[in-house]
Amino acid sequence: MSLIKCTDVNLSYDGLRVAENLTFEINSGDYYSIIGRNGSGKSTLLKALLKLKQPDSGNIEYCDGFCQSDIGYLAQQTSVQKDFPASVSEVVISGCLKSNGFKPFFSKNDKRLAEEKMTLLGIDNIKDKCFRELSGGQQQRVLLARAMCAAKKMLFLDEPVTGLDPVVTTEFFNIINKMHDDGITIVIVSHDIHCAVKYSNRILHMDNEIAFDGTAREYVNSKVGRDFIGGHRHD
Numbered sequence: 001m002s003l004i005k006c007t008d009v010n011l012s013y014d015g016l017r018v019a020e021n022l023t024f025e026i027n028s029g030d031y032y033s034i035i036g037r038n039g040s041g042k043s044t045l046l047k048a049l050l051k052l053k054q055p056d057s058g059n060i061e062y063c064d065g066f067c068q069s070d071i072g073y074l075a076q077q078t079s080v081q082k083d084f085p086a087s088v089s090e091v092v093i094s095g096c097l098k099s100n101g102f103k104p105f106f107s108k109n110d111k112r113l114a115e116e117k118m119t120l121l122g123i124d125n126i127k128d129k130c131f132r133e134l135s136g137g138q139q140q141r142v143l144l145a146r147a148m149c150a151a152k153k154m155l156f157l158d159e160p161v162t163g164l165d166p167v168v169t170t171e172f173f174n175i176i177n178k179m180h181d182d183g184i185t186i187v188i189v190s191h192d193i194h195c196a197v198k199y200s201n202r203i204l205h206m207d208n209e210i211a212f213d214g215t216a217r218e219y220v221n222s223k224v225g226r227d228f229i230g231g232h233r234h235d
């Protein structure tokens with residue numbers, strides 16, 4: 001079942017085109033990796049899929065009752081986020097805001113959900129700590145827990161493991177893979193091509209247009225895939 005349909009989408013900043021002719025679909029249950037060199041339009045595409053950025057032309061359609069509040073979003077870390085003056089539990093539960101509309105309080109259910117995600121990510125023991133005092137890996141777990149609270153059907157991750165050490169990276173992917181096993185559709189922008197090929201069922205290779213869209217197996221056997229991976233096969 002298709003949840004998002006992207007048809008002939010063109011994206012620009014200040015009249016400068018950064019992605020064009022984007023046509024593809026995200027289906028329920030997909031584990032979709034969006035890859036490509038820096039500046040190829042991956043983050044911009046994610047923002048457009050989230051309806052945070054308006055296309056110049058073309059159409060992004062949510063299907064079968066799917067809506068923006070079904071999506072949890074872990075954005076690329078910025079220095080502003082790193083300095084966020086709130087406790088771990090406050091940051092995590094703020095992921096429930098979308099389901100509350102504009103109500104400035106959280107329900108028992110929201111609190112339960114936040115506790116559950118903090119336990120799952122092993123950050124319940126630091127829940128009263130200030131976010132800005134944490135290590136990069138801990139901060140990323142907190143932001144993932146926040147996005148998980150919001151992700152009812154789909155999780156968007158924009159370079160979630162950049163800057164994390166290999167052990168934390170593996171733990172991170174284990175958690176994301178578990179969410180996928182539990183039925184959440186995953187859309188991830190990642191520079192980790194090996195994890196993309198290993199875990200995804202679909203790969204979208206961006207190069208300011210779609211250079212490749214297909215299964216991970218097809219990708220490793222394609223010219224664009226082989227060139228990007230470095231000329232070596234990964235099957």
Ligand code: ADP
Nearest residue numbers: 013014018036037038039040041042043044045
């Ligand atoms: P990627 O995620 O693949 O690295 P981006 O989507 O971030 O690529 O960027 C695509 C292009 O759009 C780049 O040339 C980048 O400089 C430009 N760009 C990104 N964000 C903005 C912005 N807010 N204003 C102007 N140009 C931008």
